Amino acid sequence: MVSLMLSATPRTALGRSKERGQSDRQxxxxxxxxxLICHLGVVVDGTPMVVPTGYGRVGDTLYVHGSTGARSLRAAEGTEVCVTVTHLDGIVLARSTFNHSMNYRSAMIYGTARRVTDPDEVITGLYALTEQLSPGQWDAARRPNRKELAATAVLALSLAEASVKVRQGPPEDEEEDYALPVWAGVLPIVTSFGTPEPDPRLTGDMPVPDHIAGRR
Amino acid sequence: MVSLMLSATPRTALGRSKERGQSDRQxxxxxxxxxLICHLGVVVDGTPMVVPTGYGRVGDTLYVHGSTGARSLRAAEGTEVCVTVTHLDGIVLARSTFNHSMNYRSAMIYGTARRVTDPDEVITGLYALTEQLSPGQWDAARRPNRKELAATAVLALSLAEASVKVRQGPPEDEEEDYALPVWAGVLPIVTSFGTPEPDPRLTGDMPVPDHIAGRR
Known part of the structure; x- marks a missing residue:
């Protein structure tokens, strides 16, 4: 496993980590x-709450959003949060149960969630969120009106304190286990997009736009 | 969106939820x-930490595990944790950016993480974890030895306090937006398994076992 440390604070300083500069930030x-989604961790009444939610990135800022009434967002505002994004790439099948693992790429970000109040930055955040979900969609759909903006809370999180962990490749078995008659390897996990399903209420004969139909 | 409440505590009592009994538990x-993985939320030094990790279920108990030295597991032991499992099923493309969403199924569980010390229950937990990752693998691979068991911490979490949230189906647009010339619908997200990749160190001509090659 490769752990990439992107900051020098103890909680992102992983065991065998090493500062690698620009390549790590990339x-x-x-x-x-x-x-497509992150898992946002907030502390509510002293206990953790982990919520799956969309996000968007602009430079070194991550944006999340939700209803102004959402408990997780209200709890997050102005407090330390943790955001984790995980991609599963494969199931690592070893000769021993002990050495079973997953191939994955994950990012973990710590920081204080800042409520975005500047109207321009609210739009910047919503733009990033929409484009993360579906690139090209900001220009395709109707943009938020005043009422919708009033009902939406946007939170910003700096990417200053972050770590990336990656595991790829075959299992790592105990040396004495390699002689065992047990199949070992990786079962890849593939995430892809299916055929777009038009809303039954679409009127007329509207083709699926390229930025949706052609997404890979 | 359908929110299913499986317990009567305030934090899993979601806005429009309703007790639905056995069907909700199913x-x-x-x-x-x-x-395949959950996101485990623990409080470390007063701030949340969200860690992707494997899990297994036996009845109404969820098991997670890790190295006895892992910071997240040490912090979780005996404390309130939150475990969230999320499946993404599709990107919901609406006529307004405001009504964009995801189709998903997610479960959120709250409870006190109990360190499993009974040797039989440790094995039960590791069995469940291995079978969740790859059904059939417990019987195929070498089981944990004493040294490996000593290096592994297994935590148990009751499923008594849990909620399930599901969103499926087309976008829900504002009534006045349905006339807009904007394509709307769902772009499905499909997760599947690829062709098994044998470990380069496999000896002889070992076929991929059916429980791996045939997994859907």
Whole structure:
């Protein structure tokens, strides 16, 4: 496993980690930019709450959003949160149960969630969120109106304190286990997009736009 | 969106939820049994930490495990944790950016993580974890030895306090937006298994076992 440390704080300083500079920051961007949801961790009444939610990235800022009434967002505002994005790439089948594992890429970000109040930055955040979900969609769909903006809370999180963990490749068995008559290897996990399903209420004969139909 | 409440505590009592009895418990099992990883939330030094990790279920107990030295497991032991399992099923493309969403199934479980010390239950937990990752693998691979068991911490979490959230189907647009010339619908997300990749160190001509090659 490769653990990439992107900051020098103890909680992201992983065991065998090492500062690798710019290439690590690119690894962080790669994990974030290819994801669809994160798991947002907040502390509510002293206990953790882990919520799956969309996100978007602009430079070194991550944006999440939700209803102004959402408990997780209210709890997160102004507090330390943890955001984790995980991609599963394969099941690692070893000769011993002990050495079974997953191939994955994950990013973990710690920081204080800042409520975005500047109207321009709210739009920036919503743009990033929409484009992360479906690139090209910001220009295709109706943009938020004043009422919708009033009902939406956007939170920003700096990417300053982050770590990336990656495991790829075959199992790592105990040396004495390699002689065992047990099949070992990786079962890849493939995530792909299916055929777009038109809303039954679509009117007329509207083709699926290229930015949706052609997404890979 | 359908929110299924499986317990009567405030934090899993979701807004429009309703007790639905046995069918809800089955929905919880379905979400858990078809997943590969959870996101485990623990509080470390007052701030949340969200860690992707494997899990297994036996009845109404969820098991996670890790190295006895893992910070997240040490922090979790005996404390309130939150475990979330999320399946993404599709990107919901609406006529307005505001009504974009995801189709998903997720389960959220709250409880006190109990360190498993009974040797039989440790094996039960590791069996469940291995079979969740790859059904049939417990019988195929070498089982844990004493040294490996000593290096492994297994934590148990009751499923008593849990909620299930499901969103399926087309977008729900504002009534006045249905006339807009914007394509709307769902882009399905499909997760599947690829062709097994044998470990380069496999000896002889060993076929891929059916429980791996035939997995769907």
């Amino acid at each position: 690894a962080l961007y790669d994990v974030l930019d290819s994801g | 929905a919880l099992y379905d979400v858990l049994d078809s997943g």
